[in-house]
Amino acid sequence: MAAWVTHGTGIFKVDPERNIVIPDALESTLQVKVAFDGETIWFRYRWPVERPSLFNDVLVYQDGEWIARGGEALGPNPDFLTEDRVAMMIDDGSVPLFSRYGGYITIGDGLTTFTGTPETEEERTKYLPDTRTDPNDFDTIRPESDLQMLRAAGQFIDLWQWRSSRSNPIGLGDDGFVAEERGGDAGDGPYITNFDYAAGQPMFMFNPDVAGYRALAIDDVTSAAVGFNDTYYLSAETAVPFDPDYAWQNGDTIPRRFLQPETGSRADVVQPASARWRNGFWDVTLQRSMDTGNPLDDKIFRDRRSYDLAFAVFRNASTMRWHSISLPVSLGLGTTAQIQARRSEPGQPDWTGPWTEIEVYYPGQITWGRLVDLRQHPGADRIAARVPVAYRHSERQLALYGIEMEFAEEIRSQWLWTLAMSLSLIVAFGVAMVLLFRRPEGKA
Amino acid sequence: MPVLVAGAALAHGGGGGVEMELEGTPSFSIPPVYHILVVHFPIALWLTAALFIFFRVFSNSDLAVRLQKSVWPLILLGSLAGVVAYGLGQSIYLWSALTQSPLGRNHIMLATWTLSYWTVLGVLGYRYRRHLFEGAQRWVSFILTLIGAAVVTITGTLGGALNGTPSLVTKTLGDLGWEVYMTFYLPTWMLWAFGLGAVVIVARGVLGRRRA
Numbered sequence: 276m277a278a279w280v281t282h283g284t285g286i287f288k289v290d291p292e293r294n295i296v297i298p299d300a301l302e303s304t305l306q307v308k309v310a311f312d313g314e315t316i317w318f319r320y321r322w323p324v325e326r327p328s329l330f331n332d333v334l335v336y337q338d339g340e341w342i343a344r345g346g347e348a349l350g351p352n353p354d355f356l357t358e359d360r361v362a363m364m365i366d367d368g369s370v371p372l373f374s375r376y377g378g379y380i381t382i383g384d385g386l387t388t389f390t391g392t393p394e395t396e397e398e399r400t401k402y403l404p405d406t407r408t409d410p411n412d413f414d415t416i417r418p419e420s421d422l423q424m425l426r427a428a429g430q431f432i433d434l435w436q437w438r439s440s441r442s443n444p445i446g447l448g449d450d451g452f453v454a455e456e457r458g459g460d461a462g463d464g465p466y467i468t469n470f471d472y473a474a475g476q477p478m479f480m481f482n483p484d485v486a487g488y489r490a491l492a493i494d495d496v497t498s499a500a501v502g503f504n505d506t507y508y509l510s511a512e513t514a515v516p517f518d519p520d521y522a523w524q525n526g527d528t529i530p531r532r533f534l535q536p537e538t539g540s541r542a543d544v545v546q547p548a549s550a551r552w553r554n555g556f557w558d559v560t561l562q563r564s565m566d567t568g569n570p571l572d573d574k575i576f577r578d579r580r581s582y583d584l585a586f587a588v589f590r591n592a593s594t595m596r597w598h599s600i601s602l603p604v605s606l607g608l609g610t611t612a613q614i615q616a617r618r619s620e621p622g623q624p625d626w627t628g629p630w631t632e633i634e635v636y637y638p639g640q641i642t643w644g645r646l647v648d649l650r651q652h653p654g655a656d657r658i659a660a661r662v663p664v665a666y667r668h669s670e671r672q673l674a675l676y677g678i679e680m681e682f683a684e685e686i687r688s689q690w691l692w693t694l695a696m697s698l699s700l701i702v703a704f705g706v707a708m709v710l711l712f713r714r715p716e717g718k719a
Numbered sequence: 720m721p722v723l724v725a726g727a728a729l730a731h732g733g734g735g736g737v738e739m740e741l742e743g744t745p746s747f748s749i750p751p752v753y754h755i756l757v758v759h760f761p762i763a764l765w766l767t768a769a770l771f772i773f774f775r776v777f778s779n780s781d782l783a784v785r786l787q788k789s790v791w792p793l794i795l796l797g798s799l800a801g802v803v804a805y806g807l808g809q810s811i812y813l814w815s816a817l818t819q820s821p822l823g824r825n826h827i828m829l830a831t832w833t834l835s836y837w838t839v840l841g842v843l844g845y846r847y848r849r850h851l852f853e854g855a856q857r858w859v860s861f862i863l864t865l866i867g868a869a870v871v872t873i874t875g876t877l878g879g880a881l882n883g884t885p886s887l888v889t890k891t892l893g894d895l896g897w898e899v900y901m902t903f904y905l906p907t908w909m910l911w912a913f914g915l916g917a918v919v920i921v922a923r924g925v926l927g928r929r930r931a
Binding site for chain 2: 649
């Protein structure tokens with residue numbers, strides 16, 4: 276009984292040295308609806324969030340200096356200074372294996388925040404295997420001419436993102452891609468860094484005529500006292516150039532990002548209106564022209580076709596790999612699929628249909644190189660045989676495998692000892708029973 | 720151009736599928752179908768023995784006594800088939816891969832328990848035969864057999880789950896506190912307790928034997 280109660284304990288722990296933090300909730304549900312009218316396609320996402328993050332990174336005045344706080348962190352940011360996000364990868368069948376394995380194919384070895392990856396200035400982002408001469412080696416990127424040809428062959432994933440702090444306040448999404456890297460489409464993104472490194476101070480502050488203040492108080496920011504009805508972001512409408520001569524007080528806080536209109540291909544994904552968090556849920560809608568005219572940046576949506584999607588949800592002030600992902604999901608525009616897009620009147624998305632419930636889960640540190648290596652993954656031959664991941668694994672199973680892999684060697688060693696000691700107990704039991712059982716002499 | 724061709728071929732190539740380079744392909748492996756085939760022999764033999772034991776525990780009829788005589792051959796034949804099935808199971812995947820799979824580890828663990836436990840029962844059956852059903856010892860035999868039937872069932876269901884077909888038993892184990900998709904391992908202090916327990920059990924047997 277004691278063994279039953281204590282099994283599986285003693286190994287899982289937070290380990291900052293190895294970038295290991297296990298989220299409290301391994302699984303969650305994302306709800307999705309899709310509508311299209313022949314010109315525009317709308318995606319609506321809804322997911323539970325106990326406390327929304329309205330801020331990402333901020334600048335806090337302290338004893339004459341402006342100090343950056345928040346943004347990237349190991350696991351959840353305790354001050355809730357990491358924004359909520361939803362991301363969606365889209366493919367039209369051009370990327371090998373994406374429809375079967377989703378985002379797993381983009382996880383090469385040695386990505387930023389993975390255990391054992393040294394910290395570098397350059398972020399080592401996800402990439403597609405065919406963009407490398409050795410798919411498991413981030414540094415073996417193919418020549419630019421080859422990458423262009425792969426792009427022309429459709430070997431890229433369209434990546435849409437919505438950010439609660441860095442795009443939502445001004446009603447934008449963010450249009451990007453995954454190919455040789457995870458990047459933004461051509462053009463300007465929805466934010467710039469609000470910091471003048473030469474002067475060591477912000478470039479912008481709140482416009483006191485609009486906001487009623489030049490800065491927020493850090494305690495109000497971290498305690499969620501600042502809400503949607505306050506002016507909490509910097510943009511052309513809410514900001515003015517920074518005033519270095521103002522009598523700044525310790526704790527004065529200014530967002531580290533200045534929001535701006537996007538340009539070029541990066542401006543394709545927008546919102547009909549800024550999303551609001553209500554009743555424990557984010558309810559976000561993104562829209563885009565079905566044909567953006569940028570086929571090298573975007574997957575073009577066409578009526579009667581199906582597409583493959585994979586989602587990621589960031590919540591509880593977590594970013595980077597501390598997100599929840601989905602298995603690949605099919606989308607049908609007038610065709611049968613897991614998510615059925617509703618044909619709508621021009622400009623009027625039809626949301627009358629039911630939500631499609633999509634399980635999302637913490638993926639851990641599972642690399643594509645591990646999955647296709649028979650020495651590390653018993654199912655590698657199934658992948659070679661193109662058996663879809665959903666056929667063999669549930670989301671729950673993958674979440675549990677994900678956290679086990681973060682402690683793979685420790686668990687393997689402990690398991691071997693458990694195997695040996697339990698076997699010794701059984702053998703000892705047999706010996707004792709042979710000695711103890713009563714058999715009257717002379718009788719068989 | 721070669722890259723473009725390769726990209727297009729990968730996406731839409733021969734057989735409409737994808738060719739992949741598979742790392743670590745072993746020089747020798749036996750397809751899982753043979754393990755799946757053979758493993759039903761020990762299961763059938765052990766569970767038949769369990770059925771006869773249960774019958775004998777509750778009955779002193781001639782039929783029960785006659786069936787009881789076949790118990791230990793059934794168990795030991797099952798163990799023999801179990802050794803073959805165990806070996807075939809180990810040859811399906813590389814050891815390095817199988818021991819990195821939580822479900823694989825659990826299946827190996829339970830298979831080891833099952834094989835060793837039933838072998839012990841077989842030895843007891845051979846040594847004590849009908850005396851196992853005398854007096855209060857019949858209830859010890861009943862409980863030991865019940866445990867044996869349980870570990871066979873769990874091992875089998877883990878094998879099914881490993882092959883992609885989880886069952887209600889898998890879910891029930893989760894409800895009882897063991898999520899089978901996580902490795903069953905013990906904390907270090909429990910390992911010491913197990914080791915110490917093994918020594919104590921043997922010592923108890925030796926001392927008990929001397930007193931007798």
